[in-house]
Amino acid sequence: MRYAALVAALLMLVQSAHAEKTPDIDPRASLGVVQQWIYNYRAKPDYAHVPAAVRVLFHSQTFKEPENAGIYLGFVAGAIGSNPAKAEQLIAGLFPVPPEDEWVIVRAIAYSGLPDWRNILRRVAPRMPARRVMIDSYLAGKLPTLTDIPLEEVKPGMLDKLKGAFTKNPFAKDDKKLNTTLTFASNQDLLDTLWGYYFATGSHVPIQRILQMLPWSKSRDTVDKLTVGSMARYTLASYAIRDAGLREYLRSELATQPAAVKVPLGEVVEAADTVQIAALRKDALAAVDELKTKGSDSRRNLDLWGQVGVGAVALGCVSAAALGQVAIGIPCVIGGSASQGLLSFWEKQQ
Known part of the structure; x- marks a missing residue:
């Protein structure tokens, strides 16, 4: 009887240990x-299992092109910031990191909000x-954290322009700086x-930042602001x-x-409630057509559109939370190179 009780107790301990340990994510998944x-x-x-998931991202060369990996970077940063007590333990679990991907760890820590x-x-x-x-x-402080990045550059005021006009050497050769x-x-x-970051935390702080882009x-005024604003509105919906x-x-x-913010946000809410987001895409197309035809509010020369070219459009195709696949973003639609929806990642989750 005593032996049977001992065996039963051991079985309970083994079952408990297995219940506490969930299966690892295969890095080749x-x-x-x-x-x-x-x-x-x-x-x-x-x-x-965050470290195991990130190792899959490394193995899949997801961070090969940094400008295309924003959503993954944000997730890693959010995961680090979501649990301050275990942040360093999580970071240690990410190593070894491929040398070409070490920048992800650096930036994720800086963007974590800790x-x-x-x-x-x-x-x-070290x-x-x-x-x-x-x-x-x-x-x-030469590179900003995520919360310190401004929405847009501050334009110089009239006094700053006058100061520059009087202090600038009129005979000096203009050197264009990057x-x-x-x-x-x-x-x-x-x-x-x-x-x-939102996917990792569920926090509304990044959502508030996205709301600021809706106007x-x-x-x-500029193709950049129109594109980002359109993507913000579309992704929210x-x-x-x-x-x-x-x-x-x-x-x-x-x-x-x-x-x-309220006007475009109302459009977002209505589109989400009625599951009709095609209108947001059509509105973005119409806005760009108008910008091309009439020029910008700041008298933008239409020649600039020729300078923007296919390269700028192609860079935008990988954005707007198109998690996992290249292309299919609002800029692609604007450029006429795609007719599909914006969120290839979101579509996979249905």
């Missing part, structure tokens, strides 16, 4: 499996000596990064269709947002 896991993560966080992110970055720096310049730039200023208006992949969907919590949150924001 399909990228599509990890994409669906990421999309559903905020509803059922599985913190223990109060102590600088010290964490200092402690992990494991990535090849990224010393990038690490030092973040620590010195503009490396990081803004949401000029970097479409940052919209993806915000969505990735650009009505912009007739597309994800809200499947995410009841997000849909309710957006509806609650209608009462508090300024008029410039």
Whole structure:
């Protein structure tokens, strides 16, 4: 009798141990499996398996083109920031990291939103000596964190222009410098990064940032702002269709947002409630046609459209939270190179 009781107790311990350990994610698993896991993560966080999922992303060379990997970067950053007590344990679990992908760890820590992110970055720096310049730039504040990136560049006022006119040497040769200023208006992949952060945390902080871009969907000033604003409006509606919590949150924001946000946000809510987002795409197309025909509000020369060219359109095709597949974004539709919807990733989750 005593022997039978001992065997039963051992069996219970073994079963308990197996119940606590969920199966690992195979690093050779399909990228599509990890994409669906990421999309559903905020509803059922599985913190223990984040390193394994990220290793699949590394194995799939998802970060090969940084401007196309925003949503994955945002997810890693959000996962790190979502559990401060275990952040360093999670980061340690990501190693070894392919040398060409070490930038992901550096940026994810800086974008995590952790109060102590600088010290964490200092402690992990010895494991990535090849990224010393990038690490030092973040620590010195030369590179901004996700929350510090401005929506757009501040235009110089009249006094600044006059000062420049009087101090500039009229005989000096103008040297055009590469503009490396990081803004949401000029970097479409940052919209993806915000969505990735949302998928990892369910936080409304990145959603608030996306809401601030909505007025650009009505912009007739620059192609960048019109494109990003249109993508912000479209992605909000597309994800809200499947995410009841997000849909309710957006509806609650209608009462508090300024008029410039309220109008396009109302379009988002209506499109999500009625599951009719085609109108948002058509409106973006019409806006671009008008911009081409009449020019911009700031007297933009139409010759610029020829300079924008196919290259700029192609860069935009990989954005707008098109998780997992290249192309199929609002800019592709604008360029006439695609007729499908924006969110190839979202469509996979149906």
